[in-house]
Amino acid sequence: xxxxxxxxxxxxxxxxxxxxxxxxxxxxxxxxxxxxxxxxxxxxxxxxxxxxxxxxxxxxxxxxxxxxxxxxxxxxxxxxxxxxxxxxxxxxxxxxxxxxxxxxxxxxxxxxxxxxxxxxxxxxxxx
Amino acid sequence: xxxxxxxxxxxxxxxxxxxxxxxxxxxxxxxxxxxxxxxxxxxxxxxxxxxxxxxxxxxxxxxxxxxxxxxxxxxxxxxxxxxxxxxxxxxxxxxxxxxxxxxxxxxxxxxxxxxxxxxxxxxxxxx
Amino acid sequence: xxxxxxxxxxxxxxxxxxxxxxxxxxxxxxxxxxxxxxxxxxxxxxxxxxxxxxxxxxxxxxxxxxxxxxxxxxxxxxxxxxxxxxxxxxxxxxxxxxxxxxxxxxxxxxxxxxxxxxxxxxxxxxx
Amino acid sequence: xxxxxxxxxxxxxxxxxxxxxxxxxxxxxxxxxxxxxxxxxxxxxxxxxxxxxxxxxxxxxxxxxxxxxxxxxxxxxxxxxxxxxxxxxxxxxxxxxxxxxxxxxxxxxxxxxxxxxxxxxxxxxxx
Amino acid sequence: xxxxxxxxxxxxxxxxxxxxxxxxxxxxxxxxxxxxxxxxxxxxxxxxxxxxxxxxxxxxxxxxxxxxxxxxxxxxxxxxxxxxxxxxxxxxxxxxxxxxxxxxxxxxxxxxxxxxxxxxxxxxxxx
Amino acid sequence: xxxxxxxxxxxxxxxxxxxxxxxxxxxxxxxxxxxxxxxxxxxxxxxxxxxxxxxxxxxxxxxxxxxxxxxxxxxxxxxxxxxxxxxxxxxxxxxxxxxxxxxxxxxxxxxxxxxxxxxxxxxxxxx
Numbered sequence: 001x002x003x004x005x006x007x008x009x010x011x012x013x014x015x016x017x018x019x020x021x022x023x024x025x026x027x028x029x030x031x032x033x034x035x036x037x038x039x040x041x042x043x044x045x046x047x048x049x050x051x052x053x054x055x056x057x058x059x060x061x062x063x064x065x066x067x068x069x070x071x072x073x074x075x076x077x078x079x080x081x082x083x084x085x086x087x088x089x090x091x092x093x094x095x096x097x098x099x100x101x102x103x104x105x106x107x108x109x110x111x112x113x114x115x116x117x118x119x120x121x122x123x124x125x126x127x
Numbered sequence: 128x129x130x131x132x133x134x135x136x137x138x139x140x141x142x143x144x145x146x147x148x149x150x151x152x153x154x155x156x157x158x159x160x161x162x163x164x165x166x167x168x169x170x171x172x173x174x175x176x177x178x179x180x181x182x183x184x185x186x187x188x189x190x191x192x193x194x195x196x197x198x199x200x201x202x203x204x205x206x207x208x209x210x211x212x213x214x215x216x217x218x219x220x221x222x223x224x225x226x227x228x229x230x231x232x233x234x235x236x237x238x239x240x241x242x243x244x245x246x247x248x249x250x251x252x253x254x
Numbered sequence: 255x256x257x258x259x260x261x262x263x264x265x266x267x268x269x270x271x272x273x274x275x276x277x278x279x280x281x282x283x284x285x286x287x288x289x290x291x292x293x294x295x296x297x298x299x300x301x302x303x304x305x306x307x308x309x310x311x312x313x314x315x316x317x318x319x320x321x322x323x324x325x326x327x328x329x330x331x332x333x334x335x336x337x338x339x340x341x342x343x344x345x346x347x348x349x350x351x352x353x354x355x356x357x358x359x360x361x362x363x364x365x366x367x368x369x370x371x372x373x374x375x376x377x378x379x380x381x
Numbered sequence: 382x383x384x385x386x387x388x389x390x391x392x393x394x395x396x397x398x399x400x401x402x403x404x405x406x407x408x409x410x411x412x413x414x415x416x417x418x419x420x421x422x423x424x425x426x427x428x429x430x431x432x433x434x435x436x437x438x439x440x441x442x443x444x445x446x447x448x449x450x451x452x453x454x455x456x457x458x459x460x461x462x463x464x465x466x467x468x469x470x471x472x473x474x475x476x477x478x479x480x481x482x483x484x485x486x487x488x489x490x491x492x493x494x495x496x497x498x499x500x501x502x503x504x505x506x507x508x
Numbered sequence: 509x510x511x512x513x514x515x516x517x518x519x520x521x522x523x524x525x526x527x528x529x530x531x532x533x534x535x536x537x538x539x540x541x542x543x544x545x546x547x548x549x550x551x552x553x554x555x556x557x558x559x560x561x562x563x564x565x566x567x568x569x570x571x572x573x574x575x576x577x578x579x580x581x582x583x584x585x586x587x588x589x590x591x592x593x594x595x596x597x598x599x600x601x602x603x604x605x606x607x608x609x610x611x612x613x614x615x616x617x618x619x620x621x622x623x624x625x626x627x628x629x630x631x632x633x634x635x
Numbered sequence: 636x637x638x639x640x641x642x643x644x645x646x647x648x649x650x651x652x653x654x655x656x657x658x659x660x661x662x663x664x665x666x667x668x669x670x671x672x673x674x675x676x677x678x679x680x681x682x683x684x685x686x687x688x689x690x691x692x693x694x695x696x697x698x699x700x701x702x703x704x705x706x707x708x709x710x711x712x713x714x715x716x717x718x719x720x721x722x723x724x725x726x727x728x729x730x731x732x733x734x735x736x737x738x739x740x741x742x743x744x745x746x747x748x749x750x751x752x753x754x755x756x757x758x759x760x761x762x
Contacts, residue, residue, distance in 0.1 A: 002502055002592065002595060003501050003502070003605075003608070032506045033503050033504060033505075033506050034494070034497075034498065034503055037501040037503045038497065038501070040501070040605060040608075040609055041606075041609030041610070041612065041613065043609075043613070043689065044497075044609060044612065044613045044616075047613075047686055047689060048493075048494070048497070048616075051490060051682055051686065052490060052494070054678065054682060055483075055486045055487055055490045056487070056490075059479070059483050060477060060479035060480040060482070060483050061449075061480055061483045061484065061487075065446055065449065066483070066487050068442075068446065068449075068450060069449060069450060069453045069484060069487045069488065069491070070487060070490075070491045071246070072450045072453045072454055073453055073454070073457050073487075073488055073491035073492055073495065074491060074495055075242050075245045075246035076242055076245075076454050076457045076458065077457065077491075077492065077495040077496075077586065078241075078242075078245045078331065078332055078333070078586055079495040079498050079499065079586070080245070080248060080505065081498045081503050081504070081505050082491070082494060082495050082498055083245065083246060083248060084248065084256065084505055084506075085506070087256060096441060097257075097294060098295075098440070098441035099441040099442055100257070100294075101294055101295030101297075101298060101441070102295070102436075102440050102441050102442045102447070103246075103442065103450060104243055104246045104247065104295065104298065105295065105297070105298045105301075105436045106436055106437070106442075106447050106450045106451060106454075107242055107243075107246055107450065107454055108239040108240070108242050108243045108246075108298075108302075109239065109432060109433060109436045109437075109451075110450070110451045110454035110455060110458075110463070111238045111239055111241070111242045111454055111458065112235040112236065112238055112239035112429075113235070113415070113429070113433070113460075113463060114205075114238070114454065114455055114458040114460040114463050115202050115203055115205075115234055115235050115238045115458075116231055116234075116235045116415075116419065116425075116429070117415065117460050117462045117463055118202045118203075118205045118207070118210065118460065119198070119202035119210060119230075119231045119234055119235075120231065120384050120418040120419070120421075121207060121210060121211065121383055121384070122414050122415055122418045122462050123414060123462070124414075124461065124462050124465055125413045125414050125465075125466070129375055129719065129722060130374050130375070130732075130735070159379045160376050160377060160378075160379050161367070161370075161371065161376055164374040164376045165370065165374070167374075167732060167735075167736055168733075168736030168737070168739065168740065170562065170736075170740070171370075171736060171739065171740045171743075174559055174562060174740075175366075175367065175370070175743075178363060178555055178559065179363060179367070181551065181555060182356075182359045182360055182363045183360070183363075186352070186356050187350060187352035187353040187355070187356050188322075188353055188356045188357065188360075192319055192322065193356070193360050195315075195319065195322075195323060196322060196323060196326045196357060196360045196361065196364070197360060197363075197364045199323045199326045199327055200326055200327070200330050200360075200361055200364035200365055200368065201364060201368055203327050203330045203331065204330065204364075204365065204368040204369075204713065205458065205459055205460070205713055206368040206371050206372065206713070207378065208371045208376050208377070208378050209364070209367060209368050209371055211378055211379075211383065212379070214383060223314060224384075224421060225313070225314035225422075226314040226315055227384070227421075228314070228421055228422030228424075228425060229309075229313050229314050229315045229320070229422070230315065230323060231422065231425065232309045232422065232424070232425045232428075233309055233310070233315075233320050233323045233324060233327075234323065234327055235425075235429075236305060236306060236309045236310075236324075237323070237324045237327035237328060237331075237336070238327055238331065239302075240288070240302065240306070240336060241327065241328055241331040241333040241336050242331075243288075243292065243298075243302070244288065244333050244335045244336055245333065247257050247291040247292070247294075248256055248257070249287050249288055249291045249335050250287060250335070251287075251334065251335050251338055252286045252287050252338075252339070297435065301432055301435060305428055305432065308424065308428060325754070329750050329753045329754035330750055330753075332585065332586055332587070332749075332750075332753045334753070334756060337753065337754060337756060338510065338756065341510060351511075351548060352549075354511070354548075355548055355549030355551075355552060356549070357754075358549065358552065358751055358754045358755060359549065359551070359552045359555075361750055361751075361754055362552075362556075362747040362748070362750050362751045362754075363747065365746045365747055365749070365750045366743040366744065366746055366747035367743070368713075368746070369710050369711055369713075369742055369743050369746045370739055370742075370743045372710045372711075372713045372715070372718065373706070373710035373718060373738075373739045373742055373743075374739065375715060375718060375719065452627070456623050456626045456627035457623055457626075459622075459623075459626045459712065459713055459714070461626070461629060464626065464627060464629060465629065465637065468637060478638075478675060479676075481638070481675075482675055482676030482678075482679060483676070484627075485624055485627045485628060485676065485679065486676065486678070486679045486682075488623055488624075488627055489620040489621070489623050489624045489627075489679075489683075490620065492619045492620055492622070492623045493616040493617065493619055493620035494616070495586075495619070496583050496584055496586075496615055496616050496619045497612055497615075497616045499583045499584075499586045499588070499591065500579070500583035500591060500611075500612045500615055500616075501612060502588060502591060502592065510756055511755050511756070540760045541757050541758060541759075541760050542748070542751075542752065542757055545755040545757045546751065546755070548755075552751075556747075556748065556751070559744060560744060560748070563737075563740045563741055563744045564741070564744075567733070567737050568731060568733035568734040568736070568737050569703075569734055569737045569738065569741075573700055573703065574737070574741050576696075576700065576703075576704060577703060577704060577707045577738060577741045577742065577745070578741055578744075578745045580704045580707045580708055581707055581708070581711050581741075581742055581745035581746055581749065582745060582749055584708050584711045584712065585711065585745075585746065585749040585750075587749040587752050587753065588759065589752045589757050589758070589759050590745070590748060590749050590752055592759055592760075593760070604695060606694070606695035607695040607696055609695070610690075610694050610695050610696045610701070611696065611704060613690045614690055614691070614696075614701050614704045614705060614708075615704065615708055617686060617687060617690045617691075617705075618704070618705045618708035618709060618712075618717070619708055619712065620683075621669070621683065621687070621717060622708065622709055622712040622714040622717050623712075624669075624673065624679075624683070625669065625714050625716045625717055626714065628638050628672040628673070628675070629637055629638070630668050630669055630672045630716050631668060631716070632668075632715065632716050632719055633667045633668050633719075633720070
């Protein structure tokens with residue numbers, strides 16, 4: 001049987017503690033499916049949440065830029081769930097339609113030229 | 128330790144029999160590295176050779192078209208060895224420089240639009 | 255919010271002009287979803303259409319061969335929309351069921367051997 | 382035989398004209414290998430250069446952000462040449478070591494969670 | 509038109525013979541969609557079944573370990589059908605929820621570090 | 636400029652502390668390149684080491700099985716460095732040549748059938 005989402009009321013105290021952290025950090029009433037599925041493995045749930053929080057907080061790169069990078073990878077990997085959720089996050093952080101359009105154009109072009117480089121077997125430039 | 132190539136003189140009789148088949152089918156004096164590495168697992172060597180021979184022989188598609196498709200996949204997957212060897216095969220079957228250039232342009236464009244479709248989450252057209 | 259398709263009646267004159275070009279070139283009454291989503295970014299819409307038209311017209315490779323290559327890449331990348339639309343195009347250009355079957359067999363085999371080459375770390379043959 | 386790079390002195394006038402455009406736009410004395418290999422197909426050379434120029438110029442996203450996105454895709458696709466050349470471009474536009482480190486951490490995390498989503502078959506959240 | 513599944517009653521005798529082999533080997537009453545679609549190309553149906561049977565039987569690796577590896581590849585490639593069917597197979601061979609959770613955590617981590625290696629361009633250790 | 640490896644003698648005390656942890660856990664005299672490159676971003680170095688240690692320790696799956704899964708993903712992603720280092724780890728944990736051969740055959744087959752599923756657009760079995 002495929003993994004099923006674990007709702008707050010059915011969760012162990014360990015899982016609830018992580019759900020509470022996520023809800024507080026994000027100001028939301030319920031965690032989304034990503035966390036409810038990972039909760040099938042509480043160790044992965046905890047590690048992934050703490051890693052994601054550490055990685056996505058603003059630092060040398062601002063939060064919006066990080067979301068754009070996340071979408072770029074997710075579009076390259078064809079992860080519909082990830083594209084959807086990070087597009088929502090990016091929008092909430094200020095991504096406009098024009099920014100999304102340019103993001104997609106760069107993602108498309110990078111994928112195209114990556115494969116041209118492979119196909120033509122282009123060697124790294126000597127400097 | 129990484130797998131090492133198995134030369135004809137060091138090969139078991141089972142492996143030699145496959146090497147002989149390959150050499151005869153292709154009119155060559157020695158098999159290339161692909162087969163010498165697969166020979167570490169004689170079952171995989173035999174199955175891969177028989178599968179490849181069955182798949183690549185001319186049928187509804189001619190041999191050159193099959194080689195072009197092989198290169199398209201290999202460029203998408205960044206398999207330098209495969210690009211090199213199937214470019215050689217395609218050339219021997221009549222692929223011109225102009226054909227290779229157009230092949231690459233289609234591969235590049237397909238990779239670009241594949242990712243645009245993912246990023247924009249474009250639903251299949253109702254017909 | 256996710257991008258929404260832009261219908262002809264709601265489109266800017268720039269977008270309509272591209273839609274008209276596509277409809278005329280292909281002899282169809284309405285453009286498909288791919289173009290309606292790209293229309294969110296008119297610059298990408300225009301560039302992608304002109305690139306695609308230039309790349310897919312018959313040259314050293316005929317149109318059907320180009321469609322087969324497009325499908326090969328799209329199957330490797332798991333782009334359902336692209337597989338569906340280019341399978342339709344290929345069929346309209348003469349792809350038979352037998353040709354599709356052989357196309358798939360080459361795509362499958364190329365993906366298998368690409369990964370065997372990576373896993374065995376097979377070095378390029380000295381020539 | 383594999384494609385060979387085409388040097389300025391050996392190039393057709395069409396190719397030279399593109400090389401000149403690139404050199405002028407970038408303030409460099411010689412184009413890099415990417416263009417010298419694409420020059421085997423002058424149509425692709427021209428289209429790729431004009432597309433890249435249009436896509437990478439600052440708009441709703443600034444030039445540095447676009448380079449970061451390019452690197453994110455190239456790392457996901459394992460294009461060493463592209464990573465190298467776009468890392469150089471990004472550095473020249475202000476990418477610091479700290480920014481590169483955070484970029485890599487987001488790329489790594491996105492690739493990890495993309496695959497977790499696939500493996501757990503996580504459905505899109507109802508909103 | 510897209511390929512359609514071929515039911516037993518509509519199948520040729522060659523296809524029926526393979527269906528019978530699969531049903532007997534697996535102790536099931538009907539083959540699943542994978543085989544019904546491949547049956548559009550009887551040569552591929554036969555080769556794929558015989559290859560899969562040879563590869564997946566217990567040898568140096570037991571059947572469950574082979575199923576785990578199959579899921580790892582399928583999650584990396586985002587093949588929902590394959591994840592679903594091989595998760596079912598693995599469960600029937602003894603995969604527990606805890607094992608699935610650890611499998612996913614390794615798959616996620618491997619995908620993350622693979623991309624970090626690409627992005628940082630880490631050279632192979634001299635030994 | 637591309638990232639450079641950071642040797643123990645040139646490392647900050649934070650980085651040295653992680654290097655010391657790795658060396659002690661693995662009983663080695665020096666960490667390998669993976670860690671020396673990640674050390675350019677000490678936060679990623681620390682998080683990646685702690686995550687990897689947590690994930691790869693024996694649990695519901697033993698250490699060797701986890702290494703096999705790691706190799707399966709790395710071969711699918713064409714990460715030569717990762718294949719090499721995890722093949723070495725797996726060998727030290729008991730992977731025989733026969734096991735490696737069967738691992739590769741499953742990886743190859745899974746990649747092939749994943750793409751056949753995409754290409755034929757095979758729907759999930761109703762059950």
